[in-house]
Amino acid sequence: ASAPKTHAFEADVAKLLHLMVHSVYSDKDVFLRELISNAADACEKLRYEAIADPALLAVDPQPRITLTLDAAQNRLSVEDNGIGMSADELAEALGTIARSGTRAFMDRVAAASGEGAQLIGQFGVGFYSAFMVAGRVEVVSRRAGSAAAARWSSDGQGTYEIDAVDLDAAPARGTRVVLHLLPDAARYAERGVVERIVRTQSGHVPVPIVLRETPEAEPEEIADGAALWTRPKAEIDADAYTDFYHGLSGQFDTPALTLHYRAEGRQEYSVLAFVPGMKPFDLLDTGRDGRMKLYVRRVFITDDADLLPAYLRFVRGLVDSADLPLNVSREMIQESPMLGAIRKGVTGRVLGELEKLAGADAPAYEAVWENFGPVLKEGLYEDRERRESLLGLARFRTTASGGGWRGLKDYVADLKENQTAIYYALGSDLERIAASPQIEGFRARGVEVLLLPDHVDSFWVMSGLDYQGKPFKSVTQGAADLGLIPLPEGDAAAPGAAASAEVTDFIEFLKTELGASVADVRASDRLTESPVCLVAPDRGMDRQLEKILAGAGR
Ligand code: ADP
Numbered sequence: 001a002s003a004p005k006t007h008a009f010e011a012d013v014a015k016l017l018h019l020m021v022h023s024v025y026s027d028k029d030v031f032l033r034e035l036i037s038n039a040a041d042a043c044e045k046l047r048y049e050a051i052a053d054p055a056l057l058a059v060d061p062q063p064r065i066t067l068t069l070d071a072a073q074n075r076l077s078v079e080d081n082g083i084g085m086s087a088d089e090l091a092e093a094l095g096t097i098a099r100s101g102t103r104a105f106m107d108r109v110a111a112a113s114g115e116g117a118q119l120i121g122q123f124g125v126g127f128y129s130a131f132m133v134a135g136r137v138e139v140v141s142r143r144a145g146s147a148a149a150a151r152w153s154s155d156g157q158g159t160y161e162i163d164a165v166d167l168d169a170a171p172a173r174g175t176r177v178v179l180h181l182l183p184d185a186a187r188y189a190e191r192g193v194v195e196r197i198v199r200t201q202s203g204h205v206p207v208p209i210v211l212r213e214t215p216e217a218e219p220e221e222i223a224d225g226a227a228l229w230t231r232p233k234a235e236i237d238a239d240a241y242t243d244f245y246h247g248l249s250g251q252f253d254t255p256a257l258t259l260h261y262r263a264e265g266r267q268e269y270s271v272l273a274f275v276p277g278m279k280p281f282d283l284l285d286t287g288r289d290g291r292m293k294l295y296v297r298r299v300f301i302t303d304d305a306d307l308l309p310a311y312l313r314f315v316r317g318l319v320d321s322a323d324l325p326l327n328v329s330r331e332m333i334q335e336s337p338m339l340g341a342i343r344k345g346v347t348g349r350v351l352g353e354l355e356k357l358a359g360a361d362a363p364a365y366e367a368v369w370e371n372f373g374p375v376l377k378e379g380l381y382e383d384r385e386r387r388e389s390l391l392g393l394a395r396f397r398t399t400a401s402g403g404g405w406r407g408l409k410d411y412v413a414d415l416k417e418n419q420t421a422i423y424y425a426l427g428s429d430l431e432r433i434a435a436s437p438q439i440e441g442f443r444a445r446g447v448e449v450l451l452l453p454d455h456v457d458s459f460w461v462m463s464g465l466d467y468q469g470k471p472f473k474s475v476t477q478g479a480a481d482l483g484l485i486p487l488p489e490g491d492a493a494a495p496g497a498a499a500s501a502e503v504t505d506f507i508e509f510l511k512t513e514l515g516a517s518v519a520d521v522r523a524s525d526r527l528t529e530s531p532v533c534l535v536a537p538d539r540g541m542d543r544q545l546e547k548i549l550a551g552a553g554r
Pocket residue numbers: 034038039041042080082083084085093094123124125126127128175326
């Protein structure tokens with residue numbers, strides 16, 4: 001082999017390396033994901049070139065990624081039998097950034113603006129993340145179909161070297177990336193650590209991954225290269241989906257809903273998502289992250305890309321995009337406009353599937369509502385665009401529902417004569433609301449009242465919603481409506497309270513006694529059993545919301 005030639009990194013690469021190590025990545029484990037992703041890309045490129053030149057794949061045709069640990073030497077290597085690189089390609093791929101506008105881009109990233117952060121995400125710079133864990137990186141490569149091999153080597157400090165190497169020091173085809181681990185990164189030569197990272201980050205890469213515990217050890221497969229969601233639905237049985245869900249969620253229930261489809265058109269992506277069959281303990285915690293993972297071409301990117309709105313945070317699963325760039329940072333991919341379009345599509349689809357389930361299997365849907373209704377209801381005030389759909393999905397305990405659930409469609413179909421609103425009663429538990437004197441007059445007239453016991457209810461009812469033109473109205477607000485709704489035939493007529501002089505005198509007495517602690521005292525048609533109840537003024541804050549806000553110290 002000839003003497004190595006030393007080259008300076010293109011200025012932008014030097015700058016990028018500095019950024020990479022000091023500010024881009026927050027989690028060092030991702031270097032392995034990037035190297036595995038490059039190895040898988042190399043296998044896919046070879047597969048593509050071999051379409052025109054089958055001889056390239058005549059020997060050792062099965063794509064494979066081999067991880068070799070060498071704890072004694074403090075080394076980790078990632079090897080593939082993919083396309084490989086010539087000496088020139090090594091210099092081009094690993095010494096320069098072959099894109100235009102690079103400088104402007106770098107300047108914006110260095111300014112650390114949110115926009116620059118978004119841009120770096122669109123940039124292929126994953127290889128350099130190896131320098132977060134390695135003091136020296138060697139890349140030995142042999143291009144498919146070539147009779148020469150070359151080595152690239154650098155400490156990431158400003159220069160790199162390239163030299164030719166003997167064929168027996170290189171892979172027969174493809175690339176070996178050898179990391180000389182930094183002292184604080186020695187764990188990356190440990191089997192347990194590496195296996196865990198591969199399982200969580202690259203378990204679904206489309207190329208099998210094998211591991212050798214030492215350079216002499218036999219390789220053992222640690223990932224089989226099959227991604228469940230890329231397989232046709234017809235080939236996947238319920239058990240395979242459930243197993244996958246168990247691995248994904250760490251829960252061992254049977255999912256209530258499994259959603260698997262491929263979106264085509266402007267955005268191409270696959271979705272595999274589950275509505276759990278049971279409620280996780282931290283469901284109501286609004287700080288709880290969404291549990292949808294983002295993949296790009298089967299490479300895991302992040303599990304906090306906000307792929308679904310907060311009110312669908314109980315859905316577990318993944319989106320695998322064919323179009324998004326393989327990102328350098330989890331933080332940065334969130335701002336991508338492509339992701340916004342995916343989020344919209346997936347959200348609509350999840351709600352659509354819930355609607356379908358509600359229509360096809362009411363008990364199954366009601367079980368979902370029982371578990372996740374309090375979270376879904378957050379969408380009523382958070383997602384104006386989908387209110388209609390969410391109101392259609394909502395189920396309630398009502399004065400007419402017995403032990404079951406009622407939807408608003410049924411409620412509206414059963415409106416009483418002259419009834420123009422949907423009435424609700426808020427409270428902290430069902431029994432207490434159902435026993436409240438506030439709803440006596442409604443009961444007497446057979447007017448159905450929604451019983452709303454969840455914390456979230458106080459918020460959505462205040463957001464000015466209506467359903468099929470019928471506003472939501474609290475039973476504690478406004479007394480007038482009931483006078484218009486007739487009592488059923490045969491029931492005693494309303495007492496005609498206002499006409500009696502005794503009642504007028506009594507009201508005057510109460511007003512004097514209670515003074516400024518009440519706004520008004522009125523005779524009412526609403527009560528049939530209780531002598532008296534407190535009501536909120538027509539335009540005032542609802543009493544239940546008032547209590548919650550007082551409790552929150554606001
Ligand atoms: P990206 O993968 O987004 O292009 P990287 O920084 O990860 O960016 O890699 C830079 C380039 O180096 C790749 O585009 C590819 O040309 C080359 N490369 C890296 N690793 C390999 C590999 N294992 N086999 C072949 N080429 C590779």
